[in-house]
Amino acid sequence: MRESDFVNGFARGLKVIEAFGEMRPKLTIAEAAKLTELDRATVRRCLLTLADLGYADYDGKFFALTPKVLRLGHAYLSATPLPLMIQPYLDQLSEKSGQSASASVLDGTEVVYIARASQKRVMSINLSPGSRLPAYCASMGRVLLAALAETDARRILDRSELKANTPLTKTDPDVLMDELRRIRTDGCAVIDQELELGLCSIAVPIENDRGRVVAAINIGAPAAHVPAAEMIGRYLSLLKETQRALRLVLR
Amino acid sequence: MRESDFVNGFARGLKVIEAFGEMRPKLTIAEAAKLTELDRATVRRCLLTLADLGYADYDGKFFALTPKVLRLGHAYLSATPLPLMIQPYLDQLSEKSGQSASASVLDGTEVVYIARASQKRVMSINLSPGSRLPAYCASMGRVLLAALAETDARRILDRSELKANTPLTKTDPDVLMDELRRIRTDGCAVIDQELELGLCSIAVPIENDRGRVVAAINIGAPAAHVPAAEMIGRYLSLLKETQRALRLVLR
DNA sequence: TGATATTTGTTCGTATAACGCACATACCGA
DNA sequence: TCGGTATGTGCGTTATACGAACAAATATCA
Numbered sequence: 001m002r003e004s005d006f007v008n009g010f011a012r013g014l015k016v017i018e019a020f021g022e023m024r025p026k027l028t029i030a031e032a033a034k035l036t037e038l039d040r041a042t043v044r045r046c047l048l049t050l051a052d053l054g055y056a057d058y059d060g061k062f063f064a065l066t067p068k069v070l071r072l073g074h075a076y077l078s079a080t081p082l083p084l085m086i087q088p089y090l091d092q093l094s095e096k097s098g099q100s101a102s103a104s105v106l107d108g109t110e111v112v113y114i115a116r117a118s119q120k121r122v123m124s125i126n127l128s129p130g131s132r133l134p135a136y137c138a139s140m141g142r143v144l145l146a147a148l149a150e151t152d153a154r155r156i157l158d159r160s161e162l163k164a165n166t167p168l169t170k171t172d173p174d175v176l177m178d179e180l181r182r183i184r185t186d187g188c189a190v191i192d193q194e195l196e197l198g199l200c201s202i203a204v205p206i207e208n209d210r211g212r213v214v215a216a217i218n219i220g221a222p223a224a225h226v227p228a229a230e231m232i233g234r235y236l237s238l239l240k241e242t243q244r245a246l247r248l249v250l251r
Numbered sequence: 252m253r254e255s256d257f258v259n260g261f262a263r264g265l266k267v268i269e270a271f272g273e274m275r276p277k278l279t280i281a282e283a284a285k286l287t288e289l290d291r292a293t294v295r296r297c298l299l300t301l302a303d304l305g306y307a308d309y310d311g312k313f314f315a316l317t318p319k320v321l322r323l324g325h326a327y328l329s330a331t332p333l334p335l336m337i338q339p340y341l342d343q344l345s346e347k348s349g350q351s352a353s354a355s356v357l358d359g360t361e362v363v364y365i366a367r368a369s370q371k372r373v374m375s376i377n378l379s380p381g382s383r384l385p386a387y388c389a390s391m392g393r394v395l396l397a398a399l400a401e402t403d404a405r406r407i408l409d410r411s412e413l414k415a416n417t418p419l420t421k422t423d424p425d426v427l428m429d430e431l432r433r434i435r436t437d438g439c440a441v442i443d444q445e446l447e448l449g450l451c452s453i454a455v456p457i458e459n460d461r462g463r464v465v466a467a468i469n470i471g472a473p474a475a476h477v478p479a480a481e482m483i484g485r486y487l488s489l490l491k492e493t494q495r496a497l498r499l500v501l502r
Numbered sequence: 503t504g505a506t507a508t509t510t511g512t513t514c515g516t517a518t519a520a521c522g523c524a525c526a527t528a529c530c531g532a
Numbered sequence: 533t534c535g536g537t538a539t540g541t542g543c544g545t546t547a548t549a550c551g552a553a554c555a556a557a558t559a560t561c562a
Contacts (some may be wrong), residue, residue: 005299007548009260009520014323021326030538039522044539048256053265054359061539065327065460067356067363072265074322074381075272076316083376091369105318108305112318115379117369118342126335128366130325190442258520260548281510291511293549 003184008116009046012038016046017055017069026062073130082215083114089242091116091215097235102127104143105205105214109160111135112223114215132245133195134236136176137169139214141201142189146180147205147213153180169194189235192228199223201233204239208250217242260297263289267297268306268320277313298379310377324381333466334365334380336501337457341368341468348486350472353378354457356465357395360411362386365466384446386418387411387427390454391467393440394461397431398456398464404431420445439487450474455490461502468493 019035028232033043041064047063050056057064061199077083086103092099104111110132118127118142127133135141136157146151156179170176183189188204203218219235226234270278270286276358278297282289298314301307328334333371339352344352345368361383369378377383386392389410396404405428413422421427434440439455454469470486477485 005296006303007260007264007296007300009258010297010300011263011304011547011562013258013261013264014306017323017326018265019326020330021322021331022329025330026543028538040539041522042520045256045520046261047262049258053256053262055265057445065330066418067358067365069327070324070363070365070381071272071383072268073321074383075270076318076320076377077269078273079271079316081276083379087377087379107318110401112321114318114321128328128334129381130321130328132322132325177256222387260520263549279510280512284510290550292513292551295511296548 008089012036012231013049016043016050017065017072019066021096023203026064028062029150032063047178049096064243070130077129080114081180082250086215086217086246087117089246090115093117093217093219093238093242094119097219097221099219099235100218100228102140103204103215103217104140104144105216106135106141107132109135111138111141111144111157111216134160137165137191137194139189139191139201139218140222142179142183142216143203143205143216143218143230144213146183146189150180153177164193166197168197169193188232188239190228192232193223197223200226200231202235202239204236204243206243206246206250209247214250217246258422263287263293264297264300264374267301268323270315271316271326275454277315279313283314291417295475302437326352328365328380331365335502337466337468337497338368340497341366344368344468344470344489345370348472348489350457350470350486351389352468352470352478354466354468355389355391355395356467357386357392358383359388360386360407361390362395362467372481375411379382385411387413387422388445389473390440390442390443390452390469393434393442394456394467394469397434397440401428401431404428417444419443419448439490441479443483444474448474451477451479451482453486453490455487455494457494458498458502465501 015036016032019032026093027041029044030045033040035156036043047056051058055066057066070117089100090103098119100118102113103115104113113129113131114125115129116127133141135145145156145207157173157176164171171180188202191201197219200223201218201220203216205213206215208214217239219239266287267283270283280291280295283298284294287294300309302309302314304351306317306319308317341352341354351369356366356498361449364378364380366380367378384392386396396407399406406429408424415422421430421465431455439453442452444450450471451473451474452469456464457466457468468490470490
């Protein structure tokens, strides 16, 4: 692409939007400028533009995003049939298993939740469409990485910040690559408290009718209820069933 | 705001993103140009910028948004504590009522879902955070409109496309304004199949500790299971209970 | 089928608008 | 009162949007 086909003003503006989030509901111009590493004047123009378009509120000091920005993300969710197609299957899965079920796709080194059927519990996991988790230590992430060519998967692992969220987290790239090979053989990935202590999950890939992996689905359960060793026995057949059903309806 | 404080390139780019959605997963440059009413050359630069930043894919003909755009909407969801605070209460509400529970805020003439606890049913309603419904015919929309000054509410109704989704939909602005006054008195809004045949719902406003209405929550039920006349008797006390609990925790 | 419209994608020169620096002003806590 | 920090503004430089023109693909019709 020629450099002249790039609209800097647009790219900068998107960066400004992403500066929000992560418990940063309100930003001043200077704060946003620091976070985005853009010039204050530029950030100010972008924020005022957002405010003028109704994507942000401005009280003279702080800027805060408005619900209108959800339209941007929703443009993807509603434009992509995948989340809507998968949702009813997740609902079934959640009901039959009595646990939370989710679907996600890979975006860089992270998995992005595109649909979710959560279980009503006292302990509820705070994940919703749009939530992100590092791929290397999430069950769906492992499955999605395993679906890639070895070199591509390795490249993503090398780009990832492989930190040990718990004492059980696998952080050695070579160990992880071995794990991916095992997943390709078994057709499923099991995570035993690698992301968070007390949380286990099992995931399988979702293929469309041409056999291309388009997403992953998983079932998550508290380790106190379901030990990792039992995840396969309890849930794999349910997941495989859903996998087969979806392969027939996804084009 | 001075005109020079507006970044056209950014505003146009956002418009291009919003051109997707509504079952338009892939757009050509010309299609996007028509939808946005922008010059083809401008749209092309915006789309190439999106592709370059990873927000879109380009196969030489069609552009499609990638999951990365969810980060934009998620910036709002994760930056605003409201959805996360409300979620567990919705889960409880859904469990106790055996029906779907949702929370939303007003954005222009529409309500935007910010959290949801859906019931696993054969008939599942396809709404998720980011989904939008016209305010005038949704229970949460009525409640949120009722919380505004009369003139503001009226202005929004006048801007709304008041169409009859079903034979039961109220479309007369004056009738709707009367309804809003009734809602202010009763403290809740009941919708009897005004949005979709077979769907009833009841909503109450959610106030923070200073008494400002910051959102609305509702319970939706199939009319076949729960006639509209029974909605109040069955669910109002549950909703009021949640309303009281949230008023204490929302700042 | 071949010829002709019509639509779509791309390139290019130029008027114009955004950028970022520097300075001026306002705000806040010590 | 005085630094330190944040916001607002003017201006020269630089980059972008515009519109037209061209090329390529697609549709229309004899």
